[in-house]
Amino acid sequence: xxxxxxxxxxxxLIRGINVGRxxxxxxxxxxxLAVDLGYRDVQxxxxxxxxxxxxxxxxxxxxxxxxxxxxxxxxGVSATVTVLTAAAFSTVVEENTLGEVARDPARLLxxxxxxxxxxxxxxxxxxxxxxxxxxxxxxxxxxxxxxxxVLKSRLAEAVGRVLGESATxxxxxxxxxxxxxx
Numbered sequence: 586x587x588x589x590x591x592x593x594x595x596x597x598l599i600r601g602i603n604v605g606r607x608x609x610x611x612x613x614x615x616x617x618l619a620v621d622l623g624y625r626d627v628q629x630x631x632x633x634x635x636x637x638x639x640x641x642x643x644x645x646x647x648x649x650x651x652x653x654x655x656x657x658x659x660x661g662v663s664a665t666v667t668v669l670t671a672a673a674f675s676t677v678v679e680e681n682t683l684g685e686v687a688r689d690p691a692r693l694l695x696x697x698x699x700x701x702x703x704x705x706x707x708x709x710x711x712x713x714x715x716x717x718x719x720x721x722x723x724x725x726x727x728x729x730x731x732x733x734x735v736l737k738s739r740l741a742e743a744v745g746r747v748l749g750e751s752a753t754x755x756x757x758x759x760x761x762x763x764x765x766x767x
Contacts, residue, residue, distance in 0.1 A: 594626075594671035594767050595645065597652050598697055599634030599664050600753035608662045610634070618655050624648075630763055634664070635755070637766050645670060649699060665750055667697045671767040673725055678764050680723030681757075687719075687730045690757035694735060696727040696744055698752045706747050715740050729754075 599615075602608045612629040615636055619627040624638040640648055645668040653666040669677070677695065687693035698704060707727055711720055718740040719730040731738035735756075744752075755763070 593639060595624075595638055595640050595648060596669055596671070596674055596763055596767060597634075597636040597638070597649065598667045598669075598753045598755065599636065599652075599656070600667070600750065602634040602662060602664050603632050608664060610656070610660055610662055614660060615656075618659055619652070622651055622655060628766070630766055631759060633759070634753075635759070635763055637763065645673070646699070665699065665753060667699050667753055669697070669725070674764060674767055677723060677726045678760065680726070681728050682721045682723075683719055683728045683730050687757065690761065692731045692734060693757035694729040694731060694741060694754045695757065695760050696729065696748060696752045696754045697725070698748060700751070701725045703748060703751050707744060710740075710743055710747065720744070727752075 602610045612632060616627045616629055619636055619638050624640050627636070627638040629636055649666040649668040652668070653664065656666070657663050683693060701724060704722055704727055707720070707722060711722060717732040718738060720740055721728040727744060729738070729740050729744060731741050735741055
């Protein structure tokens with residue numbers, strides 16, 4: 586899906602903006618930037634870098650590169666941008682196998698990577714014991730159940746070390762909201 590040309594709805598997940606006091610970006614500025622790049626039906630969801638829009642037959646990778654460059658040039662912020670089509674995002678939702686384990690959607694994280702091949706780097710972590718936490722891998726995302734909360738999670742820390750800034754995470758509640766809008 587990453588390299589396919591798909592016209593239609595997309596989501597751009599922008600890493601690390603509006604977290605604490607660093608990398609502050611007004612959602613109105615982000616919407617205007619996307620419109621100026623030629624995207625349509627632009628909306629933001631929450632204040633944490635979720636940009637939903639319609640695009641022509643441009644690859645998600647190319648869209649991500651354009652948005653990344655524009656955020657840096659126009660808003661003075663460097664941030665990784667991961668773009669998925671609505672169909673790819675639906676696949677991420679469908680592949681979540683931790684629904685039975687995860688009782689609190691705020692503690693279930695979904696890690697998205699610009700390059701889904703990076704998820705293979707997490708295979709070693711799937712062979713480790715994390716209980717009561719849990720890790721599952723899908724074709725385009727990793728799912729982390731952080732039973733004691735994200736900030737106390739050994740699993741989230743380990744995944745962060747492996748993927749670094751190539752990944753951005755959203756909790757399951759946010760993923761469901763984005764999916765509903767798409």
